[in-house]
Amino acid sequence: MKKNEILENISVDKLIFGGKGLAVAPDGRKIIITGGVIPGSVVNLRILKVKKGHFEAQIVDTVKKSPLEQELPAHYQVYGGCKWLPIAYKEQLKIKEEQVREAFHYVEKYWQESPEKTPVFHPIVASPEIYGYRNKVEFSWGKYISEKEGVYDTFRFGFHAQAQFDRIIDCDFCVLADDEINAIFKEMNEYSRKSGLPTYDPKTNIGFWRHFVVRKAHFTNEIMLILSINHEFEEYNRKHEGDILIFAGKLMEQFPHIASIYLLQNSGRADIVTGEAILMKGKPTITEHLLGKTFEINPKSFFQTNSLGAEKLYSVVRDLMKTQGGTLLDLYAGTGTIGILLADRFEKVYSVELVPEASKDGAKNALKNGATNITFINDKTENFLPKFLAENSDIKNTSLIIDPPRDGMHPGALPEILKFNSKEIIYVSCNPATLARDLDYIFANSDYHLTDIIPVDMFPHTHHIETVVRLEK
Numbered sequence: 001m002k003k004n005e006i007l008e009n010i011s012v013d014k015l016i017f018g019g020k021g022l023a024v025a026p027d028g029r030k031i032i033i034t035g036g037v038i039p040g041s042v043v044n045l046r047i048l049k050v051k052k053g054h055f056e057a058q059i060v061d062t063v064k065k066s067p068l069e070q071e072l073p074a075h076y077q078v079y080g081g082c083k084w085l086p087i088a089y090k091e092q093l094k095i096k097e098e099q100v101r102e103a104f105h106y107v108e109k110y111w112q113e114s115p116e117k118t119p120v121f122h123p124i125v126a127s128p129e130i131y132g133y134r135n136k137v138e139f140s141w142g143k144y145i146s147e148k149e150g151v152y153d154t155f156r157f158g159f160h161a162q163a164q165f166d167r168i169i170d171c172d173f174c175v176l177a178d179d180e181i182n183a184i185f186k187e188m189n190e191y192s193r194k195s196g197l198p199t200y201d202p203k204t205n206i207g208f209w210r211h212f213v214v215r216k217a218h219f220t221n222e223i224m225l226i227l228s229i230n231h232e233f234e235e236y237n238r239k240h241e242g243d244i245l246i247f248a249g250k251l252m253e254q255f256p257h258i259a260s261i262y263l264l265q266n267s268g269r270a271d272i273v274t275g276e277a278i279l280m281k282g283k284p285t286i287t288e289h290l291l292g293k294t295f296e297i298n299p300k301s302f303f304q305t306n307s308l309g310a311e312k313l314y315s316v317v318r319d320l321m322k323t324q325g326g327t328l329l330d331l332y333a334g335t336g337t338i339g340i341l342l343a344d345r346f347e348k349v350y351s352v353e354l355v356p357e358a359s360k361d362g363a364k365n366a367l368k369n370g371a372t373n374i375t376f377i378n379d380k381t382e383n384f385l386p387k388f389l390a391e392n393s394d395i396k397n398t399s400l401i402i403d404p405p406r407d408g409m410h411p412g413a414l415p416e417i418l419k420f421n422s423k424e425i426i427y428v429s430c431n432p433a434t435l436a437r438d439l440d441y442i443f444a445n446s447d448y449h450l451t452d453i454i455p456v457d458m459f460p461h462t463h464h465i466e467t468v469v470r471l472e473k
Helices: 089-107 179-194 239-255 307-319 339-345 356-369 381-391 414-418 430-446
Strands: 006-015 021-024 030-034 044-051 054-064 136-146 153-161 165-170 209-215 223-229 260-265 276-282 286-290 293-297 329-332 348-353 374-378 400-404 424-429 447-458 467-473
Touching: 006 054, 006 089, 089 430, 089 447, 136 165, 136 179, 153 179, 153 239, 165 424, 179 209, 179 223, 179 239, 223 239, 239 260, 239 276, 286 307, 293 339, 293 356, 307 339, 307 356, 307 424, 307 447, 307 467, 329 339, 329 381, 339 348, 339 356, 339 374, 339 400, 348 356, 348 381, 356 374, 381 414, 414 430, 430 467
Parallel strands: 030 054, 223 260, 329 348, 329 400, 348 374, 400 424
Antiparallel strands: 006 021, 006 044, 021 030, 044 054, 136 153, 136 209, 153 165, 209 223, 260 276, 286 293, 424 467, 447 467
């Protein structure tokens, strides 16, 4: 079997973490499939890579639909960001829970040796809403020109095609955004197409329209719009700037929940939302509430994209943590949301985050919520921990919350957390594979054991899954 060869009538066995499908080739080798397959379907595949023990392949077409596939309303569109949409939500939860269980097979040996230390694997916590739940949606402009396919589209506005970052699919309706966000998007779509200004082309660094970000606070309904443009486009002038300002004013009249509109000057070649944010209309921030606390959100703030789901996640963390009093270290803290929510339980909280803007946001929100016992520190966790130990050797009662990025904890941080001799550690993970890897190190080098494992679904119709675990001495 060779690259670009077509494999016909392949049955998809399951989905593995990351959203890829798993199947078996006629010669017995495993096939890892990209392209949004569904377990139980029969598909034709194109081989992308031939490895020693497996193939990597992409779906060409579906021969037979899966019994898990549900009929969707005619106006729904499936993009790369919601490729599990055809799978009924109950089945999505089963798949995600099983993926977390499989990840923990890697460390089961530690409690098989001591059955009394077997952790409780709790049922997965479902998202309270499965449609229209995103409080931040990022749309992109682009073009797609292909002589081979006979396509010459110079203006597209929507989302990136799955695994094809140079191709934008026109959006009619985003199921992960609510009706108000979809309505605002349609107005932006119509205006930008009539403006006469072209979409940005990263190959030539020419063009104007780049990204359109809508942030909507679930509990206050306040909306922030961020319009990312190439301000160095030579045809962009004061008339265009004035027209956009007039359009922004009309949007605010049409949609009274819009509280802020920003223009983001973005001339970099990278396809990311970055640059100098200039407030065009309204106030600098919007406000969101979580579990009785108030949070201000600016254009560059990190904030969980599912507000109701975030309440579920943080409630799990709050309920799992048994310790009160002493010192809490909130590691990889982002804007310090967890530390703020738990501040009233501890004498002192240290919020450790590498990104300065995130810590600045956290410090403002801490003061707004009366959490005056939090110190925000900009540093790498692996650098902070040994310095903190050296300077605070007399601290006896320290609890840890760890919420690292998908890559998990830095190898240099793992030995350091064990030196704190904390009674309990709460680890919040967005990647069960790296969670299991980090736990393997902890178990092999300490007398910690797991008491609880709780999967939490924050992102319906996607492959992403959060897992919260509690470790105890």
